[in-house]
Amino acid sequence: xxxxxxxxxxxxxxxxxxxxxxxxxxxxxxxxxxxxxxxxxxxxxxxxxxxxxxxxxxxxxxxxxxxxxxxxxxxxxxxxxxxxxxxxxxxxxxxxxxxxxxxxxxxxxxxxxxxxxxxxxxxxxxxxxxxxxxxxxxxxxxxxxxxxxxxxxxxxxxxxxxxxxxxxxxxxxxxxxxxxxxxxxxxxxxxxxxxxxxxxxxxxxxxxxxxxxxxxxxxxxxxxxxxxxxxxxxxxxxxxxxxxxxxxxxxxxxxxxxx
Amino acid sequence: xxxxxxxxxxxxxxxxxxxxxxxxxxxxxxxxxxxxxxxxxxxxxxxxxxxxxxxxxxxxxxxxxxxxxxxxxxxxxxxxxxxxxxxxxxxxxxxxxxxxxxxxxxxxxxxxxxxxxxxxxxxxxxxxxxxxxxxxxxxxxxxxxxxxxxxxxxxxxxxxxxxxxxxxxxxxxxxxxxxxxxxxxxxxxxxxxxxxxxxxxxxxxxxxxxxxxxxxxxxxxxxxxxxxxxxxxxxxxxxxxxxxxxxxxxxxxxxxxxxxxxxxxxxxxxxxxxxxxxxxxxxxxxxxxxxxxxxxxxxxxxxxxxxxxxxxxxxxxxxxxxxxxxxxxxxxxxxxxxxxxxxxxxxxxxxxxxxxxxxxxxxxx
Numbered sequence: 364x365x366x367x368x369x370x371x372x373x374x375x376x377x378x379x380x381x382x383x384x385x386x387x388x389x390x391x392x393x394x395x396x397x398x399x400x401x402x403x404x405x406x407x408x409x410x411x412x413x414x415x416x417x418x419x420x421x422x423x424x425x426x427x428x429x430x431x432x433x434x435x436x437x438x439x440x441x442x443x444x445x446x447x448x449x450x451x452x453x454x455x456x457x458x459x460x461x462x463x464x465x466x467x468x469x470x471x472x473x474x475x476x477x478x479x480x481x482x483x484x485x486x487x488x489x490x491x492x493x494x495x496x497x498x499x500x501x502x503x504x505x506x507x508x509x510x511x512x513x514x515x516x517x518x519x520x521x522x523x524x525x526x527x528x529x530x531x532x533x534x535x536x537x538x539x540x541x542x543x544x545x546x547x548x549x550x551x552x553x554x555x556x557x558x559x560x561x562x563x564x565x566x567x568x569x570x571x572x573x574x575x576x577x578x579x580x581x582x583x584x585x586x587x588x589x590x591x592x593x594x595x596x597x598x599x600x601x602x603x604x605x606x607x608x609x610x611x612x613x614x615x616x617x618x619x620x621x622x
Numbered sequence: 623x624x625x626x627x628x629x630x631x632x633x634x635x636x637x638x639x640x641x642x643x644x645x646x647x648x649x650x651x652x653x654x655x656x657x658x659x660x661x662x663x664x665x666x667x668x669x670x671x672x673x674x675x676x677x678x679x680x681x682x683x684x685x686x687x688x689x690x691x692x693x694x695x696x697x698x699x700x701x702x703x704x705x706x707x708x709x710x711x712x713x714x715x716x717x718x719x720x721x722x723x724x725x726x727x728x729x730x731x732x733x734x735x736x737x738x739x740x741x742x743x744x745x746x747x748x749x750x751x752x753x754x755x756x757x758x759x760x761x762x763x764x765x766x767x768x769x770x771x772x773x774x775x776x777x778x779x780x781x782x783x784x785x786x787x788x789x790x791x792x793x794x795x796x797x798x799x800x801x802x803x804x805x806x807x808x809x810x811x812x813x814x815x816x817x818x819x820x821x822x823x824x825x826x827x828x829x830x831x832x833x834x835x836x837x838x839x840x841x842x843x844x845x846x847x848x849x850x851x852x853x854x855x856x857x858x859x860x861x862x863x864x865x866x867x868x869x870x871x872x873x874x875x876x877x878x879x880x881x882x883x884x885x886x887x888x889x890x891x892x893x894x895x896x897x898x899x900x901x902x903x904x905x906x907x908x909x910x911x912x913x914x915x916x917x918x919x920x921x922x923x924x925x926x927x928x929x930x931x932x933x934x935x936x937x938x939x940x941x942x943x944x945x946x947x948x949x950x951x952x953x954x955x956x957x958x959x960x961x962x963x964x965x966x967x968x969x970x971x972x973x974x975x976x977x978x979x980x981x982x983x984x985x986x987x
Contacts, residue, residue, distance in 0.1 A: 438872050449870070455863035457930045457984050466860050467871035469853035480853045509985035 366429060368393045368561040369530055374423035376409050383409040385585045391561040396552060398572040399565045401582035402605050407565050411532050415447040416440030446523035447532040454515045456508030460500055461489045463507050464522050492521045496551050513544025517551050524555055531555060532563045537571045549575050569598045581605055639983060641924035644976035645939035648922060648968050652943050656950045665953035668814050668828045678945025679838035680893060682938045684912055685919035686845040687889030689937035691882040692920050695862030695929030696752040698886045700759035701916055705909025707767045708734050708894035713780035713904035724792035731891050738887025742880035768906040784902030797899030799830030834896045845934035862929025919944055922972045
């Protein structure tokens with residue numbers, strides 16, 4: 364197998380006396396969906412924030428394409444090719460799809476010394492990229508607020524891919540979505556993988572993870588409980604690892620089914 | 623596969639559903655109203671038109687600054703005090719210290735834009751709401767203005783700027799009239815009344831377009847262009863819409879906000895300079911309550927108080943409504959207190975309509 368796209372080795376993150384991450388290691392290959400599972404407070408968010416340059420790790424190394432990285436801002440990580448789609452910070456609902464899509468990367472057209480945003484180009488590309496993801500916009504000037512939650516996630520994913528992301532981090536993209544929208548987003552994650560992009564998919568829903576994941580890593584209380592490949596682990600085992608075994612089994616017994 | 627639940631939207635509906643619709647409706651209503659009750663009072667004769675155009679232009683100049691700043695997610699309550707302060711600075715430098723008027727004007731712009739930058743710096747560094755920070759400057763600048771004025775002249779009004787500005791090259795840019803030749807020609811053609819007696823016999827009653835109006839039009843065009851056609855405009859929307867999301871994709875949010883505070887200060891100084899050159903004097907109480915009037919214009923124009931949404935054209939229409947209503951009071955000779963009721967009603971109606979339209983456009987709940 365070829366070298367991993369990103370390697371996170373023994374990442375630790377302390378916030379004062381709190382040890383949020385106590386030595387977490389994972390690696391992601393190009394064209395792979397690596398699912399990061401964990402219950403609330405397991406350290407998933409902190410971990411991806413160190414990966415995307417929001418937090419500096421207290422200890423540990425990050426190797427991206429074989430080179431050691433020291434991100435000091437999200438901008439650094441983005442320039443290296445790591446794009447993050449946050450669950451609720453993906454889009455600005457008051458702005459149009461085009462304006463959101465190009466935010467921070469606006470195309471420029473020059474008229475002598477005057478620099479204007481090239482809306483004709485921006486609109487055309489936006490419509491085209493949305494179409495590839497299976498969203499037919501009424502018009503590119505439509506506000507993002509008129510889109511459904513799944514469509515918003517999709518716009519954010521399409522944006523990251525269009526601007527050359529090599530590694531795409533998705534922070535709980537399906538947690539607030541309905542069944543149909545979840546399926547659409549997962550289908551798009553699959554499309555992205557097929558383009559050779561590495562995907563880190565954060566979720567606490569085992570079924571969503573099983574639907575697209577190639578490998579699965581479970582985090583619990585700031586530590587990795589191990590990584591398993593697809594086919595070597597059952598959803599029940601994943602669920603148990605996430606929740607911490609015994610207790611959960613007892614709870615499920617009383618509820619009469621798997622949660 | 624198009625979503626079968628999305629109905630085709632007709633062209634008319636699409637043309638109607640704009641952020642400025644509330645302001646357009648308000649402006650039409652105001653004009654119809656005054657044509658009906660004050661149509662024969664001279665309000666719509668050349669002299670009358672000039673009267674309410676100048677007042678509207680004053681509102682429009684500061685509304686452009688307030689509008690862009692509000693869309694970027696911040697307020698500036700120090701605009702009114704800044705107007706008084708800029709005027710006094712120009713008057714003290716040019717009349718008391720004898721500096722050339724053009725240099726005094728440039729210094730006033732530099733000082734006020736630095737104060738705007740200080741406002742922005744404090745808001746960004748402390749993370750306090752701009753409402754509080756600029757409220758402090760509302761008091762600080764007003765106090766400084768009165769103190770400086772008393773300290774140098776023992777008065778709160780400083781005159782003599784007109785004489786000092788004689789022959790100055792920069793002053794006419796703020797206080798002069800444009801297109802004089804054209805208006806003389808209009809008068810010769812008999813389209814505008816001329817003075818029949820006195821030293822100005824034969825001259826038109828309206829000599830040209832006041833520079834204040836030219837400034838207003840230029841600023842509105844610039845503001846609308848900046849907001850809707852440039853990359854920086856996209857950053858203004860993004861900074862006010864969700865600063866964290868904007869930062870994550872690399873928008874320099876702090877720089878955008880800082881520049882908008884400075885631009886607001888710039889518009890306040892334009893207002894102040896034009897007023898000082900026009901009146902030939904500066905007074906420490908100039909610009910009182912202007913910050914709120916600017917904000918009202920912007921809100922009538924469809925901007926969202928919390929930022930991220932709005933229109934410069936809308937704000938300009940808000941300024942037009944304000945100017946027409948205020949001057950309409952004098953022309954119609956009606957009970958002025960009733961017109962405040964009228965203005966308040968327009969404000970409420972425009973804002974209700976704006977909120978409804980905004981929800982249709984943005985899908986907000």
